[in-house]
Amino acid sequence: MTKHVVMPLAVAxxxxxxxxxxxxxxxxxxxxxxxxxxxxxxxxxxxxxxKTFSITDSVAVIRNNQLNVKTITPTDSTFIAAVSAQMxxxxxxxxxxxxxxxxxxxxxxxxxxxxxxxxxxxxxxDYYWDxxxxxxxxxxxxxxxxxxxxxxxxxxxxxxxxxKDAAASHKIKSVWSGLIRGADVINQSxxxxxxxxxxxxxxxxxxx
Amino acid sequence: xxxxxxxxxxxxxxxxxxxxxxxxxxxxxxLDYAPAMPMGSFKTDITNQAAWxxxxxxxxxxxxxxxxxxxxxxxQDFYRQYPRQVYKGSDGSDISAVMTYSxxxxxxxxxxxxxxxxxxxxxxxxVAVGVGGNLVTYRQFIGxxxxxxxxxxxxxxxxxxxxxAFGPWASSASLNIGAAYNYMPFNYAGINNxxxxxxxxxxxxxxx
Numbered sequence: 001m002t003k004h005v006v007m008p009l010a011v012a013x014x015x016x017x018x019x020x021x022x023x024x025x026x027x028x029x030x031x032x033x034x035x036x037x038x039x040x041x042x043x044x045x046x047x048x049x050x051k052t053f054s055i056t057d058s059v060a061v062i063r064n065n066q067l068n069v070k071t072i073t074p075t076d077s078t079f080i081a082a083v084s085a086q087m088x089x090x091x092x093x094x095x096x097x098x099x100x101x102x103x104x105x106x107x108x109x110x111x112x113x114x115x116x117x118x119x120x121x122x123x124x125x126d127y128y129w130d131x132x133x134x135x136x137x138x139x140x141x142x143x144x145x146x147x148x149x150x151x152x153x154x155x156x157x158x159x160x161x162x163x164k165d166a167a168a169s170h171k172i173k174s175v176w177s178g179l180i181r182g183a184d185v186i187n188q189s190x191x192x193x194x195x196x197x198x199x200x201x202x203x204x205x206x207x208x
Numbered sequence: 209x210x211x212x213x214x215x216x217x218x219x220x221x222x223x224x225x226x227x228x229x230x231x232x233x234x235x236x237x238x239l240d241y242a243p244a245m246p247m248g249s250f251k252t253d254i255t256n257q258a259a260w261x262x263x264x265x266x267x268x269x270x271x272x273x274x275x276x277x278x279x280x281x282x283x284q285d286f287y288r289q290y291p292r293q294v295y296k297g298s299d300g301s302d303i304s305a306v307m308t309y310s311x312x313x314x315x316x317x318x319x320x321x322x323x324x325x326x327x328x329x330x331x332x333x334x335v336a337v338g339v340g341g342n343l344v345t346y347r348q349f350i351g352x353x354x355x356x357x358x359x360x361x362x363x364x365x366x367x368x369x370x371x372x373a374f375g376p377w378a379s380s381a382s383l384n385i386g387a388a389y390n391y392m393p394f395n396y397a398g399i400n401n402x403x404x405x406x407x408x409x410x411x412x413x414x415x416x
Contacts, residue, residue, distance in 0.1 A: 023285060023310065025308040025354075026349070028289060028308070029308070029349075033351065035351055036350055036351035037303070037304040038301050039301060039302045040299065043300070181351065182352060183352060197304065201302045201304050
């Protein structure tokens, strides 16, 4: 009788042990492999029609869909400089925001302490850079290509908005967005490489 | 030359000897190591790498010298990691990531087995078929972000192999060698099935 109980039990134990031998994907990922670079664009935008850009002088910190603060840490400065360098490498000229730039470039750090969804529809609806910042007070922001991403940790978002056509359309339209996610993305030492990777997958983003 | 032929005949006779012991009503436990190679669209769309962490366990009741019925279960661990590349998101976005698939299956099957040679020969080829369900744990990792899905679906497994007894058939353990085609429909995220071909090697242990 004992034999009849022991043998099936042994099978169950063996199968459970086998299940415990599952290869764990996260154990085989380097810190760099954890990173995900997401970019999207307004498919109607003609990126060669833009010649100049201005970039924010600080980074908006968003926690659980709420603007926490606008700040400028050494890491933020590195991200801003890296984005500015990428734009200039693609032929865009950096100008002051008072010099009527064609594109406005903003950076945001997004944190979520719980499993929440960052809905980019709301993200643009409650955009964290007042249109006054770009010299178009009261103009609403909007985007035609927003997506929904689940964010459970930190992310860095870079947004390009069309200032050249804002006066005519009375709107500030998003034309490109990039998101960097993964382990330890808010990191000064990897900031430039991450920004370079983000722009590398958008070859259309250039003046000619 | 004649002596060699006689020796071969004697060996074959030994292997094929009919044991006087009856085998009716014998309960046997079969444990197999069963590495599995993905087949069809599972191979082309998800992974072409064999699941080396794969095992099966059968509990079979031999009704007579030809027929056995019982239950079969097992475990398969499929894994594939693709180096970083850019994927097109459903919202039109470009997503650069390391993509990893981790898929485990636990089939639970009712099984019937038919011995191709009647009697209690030492070497007994067989054909079998198992029909039942399959618990699938599917995980797709985009970087470190996973997309999980667990499903219980249909499964069937035609099988062929041979049992080689170490002694009197009914009372002795035997070596088992075979192959099974695991038919496992799985409709999710563009995947149609998790079909695979398992090569099995293990032991049969009489437990009653």
